[in-house]
Amino acid sequence: MKRVFLVFAQQDKPKVKKLIALLVSPEYELDIYDGQLDINIELPQAQQIKRLIGEKIIKCGITLCLISQHTHADHWVDLELSRSRNKGNRIIAMALKGTLDAVLPRVIREENLKFYPWDPQRLKSLISEDTAKLFNNSL
Numbered sequence: 723m724k725r726v727f728l729v730f731a732q733q734d735k736p737k738v739k740k741l742i743a744l745l746v747s748p749e750y751e752l753d754i755y756d757g758q759l760d761i762n763i764e765l766p767q768a769q770q771i772k773r774l775i776g777e778k779i780i781k782c783g784i785t786l787c788l789i790s791q792h793t794h795a796d797h798w799v800d801l802e803l804s805r806s807r808n809k810g811n812r813i814i815a816m817a818l819k820g821t822l823d824a825v826l827p828r829v830i831r832e833e834n835l836k837f838y839p840w841d842p843q844r845l846k847s848l849i850s851e852d853t854a855k856l857f858n859n860s861l
Contacts, residue, residue: 724750726849727782727811729802730818731792732759737818738788744842749850753778755802763797776805784849785811787830789837790818794825803829814848816840 730738738754745752755775761768775798779785785806793799806813807829815830816838826837838844 724784724849725782726750726752726784726786727779727802727806728752728754728786728788729799729806730788731790731796731799733792733796734788734790734818737790741788741819745845747846747849749846750784753782759796759798763801772801775802779805779809779811782806783811785813786845786849787813787815787827788818789815789824789826789830790821791824794827796827799827800829803827807833814838814845816845816848 728738742752742754755771755778759771761771763772779802785803787793787799787803803813813829813833813835815826815835817824817840819840821840826835830837838848
């Protein structure tokens with residue numbers, strides 16, 4: 723079973739919660755940091771949150787970044803994507819339902835990853851495929 727870590731802007735949490743039911747599959751397990759991320763990422767209190775996020779990312783082999791107009795400005799998104807890249811997770815960038823275009827997060831731009839429009843079937847296919855590629859940037 724593949725484990726997938728979900729990355730998204732805190733502002734999109736209600737929308738993401740509604741989509742999770744569409745993403746459930748017996749082929750993989752979704753993981754998410756479900757705590758509050760309204761704390762400044764630079765404060766000492768954020769260290770515990772960073773540790774918990776890191777523990778979840780370590781358990782996953784794929785990171786799914788659900789992108790909206792808010793994603794690029796969320797510092798926690800940058801942290802989660804950087805940790806995923808450093809760990810060697812395959813990263814998939816897909817728009818949230820209703821998002822037609824958006825500024826992409828830094829790691830997505832740096833790695834020149836393909837940005838997919840919202841498509842639950844394609845997403846399941848991307849997650850399920852066996853590939854040695856680190857990133858889905860050449861599909």
